[in-house]
Amino acid sequence: MLVYIVRRLLYALLTFIGITIATFALIHVAPGDPIQYYVGRGAITSSSAAAMEAMRHEFHLDEPLPRQYAYWLKGILTFDFGRSVTAHQPVTTVISDKLPRTLLLNVIAFIVAAAIGIPVGLWSASRSGRLFDRGSAISFFLLYSLPTFWVALLLMDLFSIRLGWLPLFGETSDGYADMTRAGQLLDRMRHLLLPVITLAYGQLAIFARYSRSAVSEVIRQDFVTTARAKGVGEGAVMWRHAFRNALLPIITLIGLTVPYLISSSVIVEEVFQWDGIGMLYFDSIRARDYPTIMALTVVTSIVTLLSMLVADLLYAAADPRVRLEADR
Amino acid sequence: MRRTAWQRFRRSKLATLAVAYVVLITIIAAAAPMLTAGSPDAIELNAHLQPPSTQHPFGTDNLGRDVLTRMIHGSRVSLLVGYSATALSLIIGSLLGALAGYYGGAADWIVSRLIEVVLCFPFLFLVLGIVALFRPSIYTILIALALTSWTTEARFVRAEFLRIRELEYALAARASGAGDSRIIFRHLLPNALAPVIVSASFGVASAILTESALSFLGFGVAFPTASWGSILAIAKDYIEFAWWLVVFPGVAIFLTVAAFNLIGDRLRDVFDPKEG
Numbered sequence: 091m092l093v094y095i096v097r098r099l100l101y102a103l104l105t106f107i108g109i110t111i112a113t114f115a116l117i118h119v120a121p122g123d124p125i126q127y128y129v130g131r132g133a134i135t136s137s138s139a140a141a142m143e144a145m146r147h148e149f150h151l152d153e154p155l156p157r158q159y160a161y162w163l164k165g166i167l168t169f170d171f172g173r174s175v176t177a178h179q180p181v182t183t184v185i186s187d188k189l190p191r192t193l194l195l196n197v198i199a200f201i202v203a204a205a206i207g208i209p210v211g212l213w214s215a216s217r218s219g220r221l222f223d224r225g226s227a228i229s230f231f232l233l234y235s236l237p238t239f240w241v242a243l244l245l246m247d248l249f250s251i252r253l254g255w256l257p258l259f260g261e262t263s264d265g266y267a268d269m270t271r272a273g274q275l276l277d278r279m280r281h282l283l284l285p286v287i288t289l290a291y292g293q294l295a296i297f298a299r300y301s302r303s304a305v306s307e308v309i310r311q312d313f314v315t316t317a318r319a320k321g322v323g324e325g326a327v328m329w330r331h332a333f334r335n336a337l338l339p340i341i342t343l344i345g346l347t348v349p350y351l352i353s354s355s356v357i358v359e360e361v362f363q364w365d366g367i368g369m370l371y372f373d374s375i376r377a378r379d380y381p382t383i384m385a386l387t388v389v390t391s392i393v394t395l396l397s398m399l400v401a402d403l404l405y406a407a408a409d410p411r412v413r414l415e416a417d418r
Numbered sequence: 419m420r421r422t423a424w425q426r427f428r429r430s431k432l433a434t435l436a437v438a439y440v441v442l443i444t445i446i447a448a449a450a451p452m453l454t455a456g457s458p459d460a461i462e463l464n465a466h467l468q469p470p471s472t473q474h475p476f477g478t479d480n481l482g483r484d485v486l487t488r489m490i491h492g493s494r495v496s497l498l499v500g501y502s503a504t505a506l507s508l509i510i511g512s513l514l515g516a517l518a519g520y521y522g523g524a525a526d527w528i529v530s531r532l533i534e535v536v537l538c539f540p541f542l543f544l545v546l547g548i549v550a551l552f553r554p555s556i557y558t559i560l561i562a563l564a565l566t567s568w569t570t571e572a573r574f575v576r577a578e579f580l581r582i583r584e585l586e587y588a589l590a591a592r593a594s595g596a597g598d599s600r601i602i603f604r605h606l607l608p609n610a611l612a613p614v615i616v617s618a619s620f621g622v623a624s625a626i627l628t629e630s631a632l633s634f635l636g637f638g639v640a641f642p643t644a645s646w647g648s649i650l651a652i653a654k655d656y657i658e659f660a661w662w663l664v665v666f667p668g669v670a671i672f673l674t675v676a677a678f679n680l681i682g683d684r685l686r687d688v689f690d691p692k693e694g
Binding site: 244 | 541550627637
């Protein structure tokens with residue numbers, strides 16, 4: 091197990107370095123001079139050659155690329171991503187300001203998707219080939235094919251505009267400060283509802299399909315046949331043998347859904363004007379705020395890397411076959 | 419052999435319907451200029467935001483442009499991006515996967531680490547970043563999609579190569595003096611393609627979905643080129659008055675994406691010996 095953990099950590103470190111190099115290269119291959127761009131947008135008051143030179147120096151743009159990369163990498167390791175060009179604040183402050191909102195949205199969506207998707211997947215696997223199984227398989231497939239932004243538009247159109255039941259966007263209503271505690275909570279929940287549905291439905295479909303196929307894999311194996319042959323009841327076969335073994339691959343899925351959720355956040359937050367990481371990324375791309383773009387790309391990738399790492403380690407801890415294979 | 423695969427495929431009516439739809443929409447996209455009377459960009463300001471009528475079956479948008487005409491032309495963008503991005507990522511993925519699986523050792527190690535790095539980037543973040551920083555155009559979208567989605571194909575081809583490179587026919591080819599490139603391209607790659615075809619079908623669906631999302635967010639094909647996503651971007655601003663702007667392009671994206679997903683799913687069942 092120790093060998094496995096050490097090797098996995100070493101690979102994660104390599105991947106981390108790869109992520110930073112790729113991000114750095116991408117930004118520096120992109121056409122256009124950031125300083126020129128900021129001058130054009132009036133982000134710098136004086137466009138004199140001296141002022142531009144000073145700014146170039148401040149961002150280390152006058153030094154060779156490897157050294158620029160070293161500066162940036164050193165910054166990452168100390169959580170210093172430089173200053174946001176648009177917000178005039180350290181990037182770290184901007185990100186930690188918005189992160190809780192995105193986390194709130196994503197954690198709730200994740201729980202909703204898992205709480206519905208996994209049981210439905212397990213249930214349909216136990217009814218393999220019957221109407222419920224085939225019906226749910228097709229409907230989850232169609233659900234998965236729905237464009238996120240279109241679903242968001244339709245939900246807004248129906249619940250906010252036509253029925254007027256829910257607010258269009260944002261996190262709180264105008265008179266939020268004057269509400270009672272319970273009123274504030276209710277108001278927040280009403281604002282959360284549509285973004286959570288939009289974020290959760292695609293994931294729910296993935297969870298259901300994946301857990302169904304995980305159970306189907308297990309059911310084909312010999313020990314399940316043996317259990318049935320011994321006369322174990324169908325319910326016990328499913329609960330004690332099939333589901334418990336199928337939960338292992340589902341752990342891996344949790345690691346894989348993190349990048350999916352982060353990606354969807356950009357669309358959902360933009361449509362519902364939810365002031366989190368996704369909207370920040372969108373705004374920084376539009377304003378070409380390079381320090382923020384680089385920071386967000388690296389931070390979200392590292393979050394993904396860590397979630398995959400945790401999923402892998404959990405899997406290895408639960409299933410000795412994995413670490414034996416790796417140690418060989 | 420090929421015939422039996424198609425016969426098994428046809429047993430799913432829904433998947434067969436999806437194939438028919440894909441053929442139809444591809445023909446529509448290819449023949450778009452012949453199917454539409456006016457230009458998709460023809461502006462008619464005194465006929466703006468008109469509901470569906472016999473003259474404009476899908477209504478008009480905020481500039482009085484005919485939505486049906488724009489959607490027919492928009493199908494070209496969606497399908498061109500879907501097919502080409504998938505073809506590109508298929509080429510990159512198969513080559514790298516073949517190299518990794520065939521040679522193993524250092525080649526395998528490098529390709530595997532590369533895949534891990536690409537997988538860590540949230541897909542839409544990376545695509546949006548590349549497209550926006552390198553000026554949005556259909557080519558940038560193609561390259562961005564190919565660069566981010568080749569990993570699936572590479573993993574499948576690599577795994578197949580690891581399995582089949584030691585099989586008798588590969589050894590026989592080597593024993594009779596065939597070079598590495600001949601073994602890879604003539605003997606192994608054609609036999610490793612089944613799982614790749616499945617993932618290609620899902621790949622087209624995902625590329626179409628991503629292109630429409632980019633167009634919706636304003637980072638798609640250049641203005642005024644029509645695309646399904648860009649019609650929806652306009653719809654967002656007129657959602658209270660113009661339901662036809664929201665419904666028709668959305669349904670078009672959904673049906674097309676669903677069709678490719680259904681085909682991929684059916685292909686997986688057909689190629690999978692464990693299922694009927």
